[in-house]
Amino acid sequence: MQRHPQRDGRNITVALIPFGVIGLFITSLLQAPAESEPFPLVSAHEIVADLPALPEIPVVESAQPPESEAEPELLPSLRQSTDWQFVEVSYGDTLSELFVELELDPADLARLLRSGEDAKTLNAMKEGYKLGFRLGDSGDLDEFRLIRSPLQELAFKRDGQEFGIESIRHTPRIETEIKGGTVYSSLLAAAERERVPPTQSMRMVDIFGGKIDFMLDTQPGDQFTIFYEQQFLEDEYVxxxxMLVARFVNRGKEHLAVRYETADGLTGYYSPDGNSMRTGMMRNPLDVFRISSHFNPKRLHPILNKVRPHEGTDYAAPTGTPVRATSDGNITRASRYGSYGNIVIVAHAGGFETRYAHLSRYADGMKPGVRVRQGDVIGYVxxxxxxxxxxxxYEVLKDGVPRNPARANELLPSAPGIAAGEMDRFRSHTENLLAQFDTLNRELVRRSAGVSAD
Ligand SMILES: [Zn+2]
Known part of the structure; x- marks a missing residue:
């Protein structure tokens, strides 16, 4: 196993150097012609010595896990070892600072940067990237790796004075997984209980977002099953x-969606008979994933129910929850409007209009004439x-007349389904998947029935 020393374990003296100084220093190196003599090595501590004394800055270590106290410091081992050693990039780190902190030769950084086009990534360090270093017998950097994700890395290897660069993409092994559960309070609570990865819960909500309002429509006893892919490298989950197939049974009605890539290369979700899951209007304008699963959306403040006349739907949600346009359209108003408070009004094709009221604030750039797409954030609760x-x-109007938002989709054209000429292709691509799903889902239902009988 490779060690991952904690950043906190490093010599903090180096971190106190004003970065502007290092920045200038590195910049001058980068401008040095490639054929110049190796830059004389100046260690970070010599730079420190030339600077006026800096005040002691207390280092807050509350976030540090207790066991890291016992870890040996990185610097001595980095100098002594010719094994691979890894550090994780923290927020705000730059490679030039890291090179100084790790007492690596800044001239080598300049060589890494000019090793090829892909090396530009080195200028844009992101939190969570991992850096690998391997020193040669002489103590100089011999190999360097920038690991952006378990599947993507850049490998640099010393070749004479310079470094060669190789972009490596690992192909993951794909395994399928099925998960399902019953909704008692909310879908999110059910998904959490069944340990559904958040990415897949979000996809399920997206897939059925035009059909089901996951805040107002769900009721105890609703069921979901999802069949999806996971990526592994060797035995490690990466x-x-x-999402391959998703099923949601809402108030006894089954919605089943299968992933399909059309002959034109467009991927979408369709019912087994080829109808698109996408509708002209999303059922719920809120980003339900910003609302805690412990938040009960149905528990409205009693006074809200007495507001008259009432032509829309009220969604109780924490202040600041993002509000999304439910359909493509143009903003016609984003300003204060009497008892509506801060309101955004969007005009849609076919004489439709949606209104989003009582907002705490608007999303950036919201003003009349601005075009928005379905799902764009337009303001905040x-x-x-x-x-x-x-x-x-939330209100939906057609030709100025308020309509029931829950029924508005019936008035709008749906996204096109599978064309008649492509149905054979659609069936042959999806029938195995659906059959596999069916078998696994039956097994899942049987198993969970067995559990509850205990
Ligand atoms: Zn209302």
Missing amino acids: GEGD GSTGSATGPHLH
């Missing part, structure tokens, strides 16, 4: 793959206007 608690008041 990430989520595609609040309690401006006549509202006693934070909630979204």
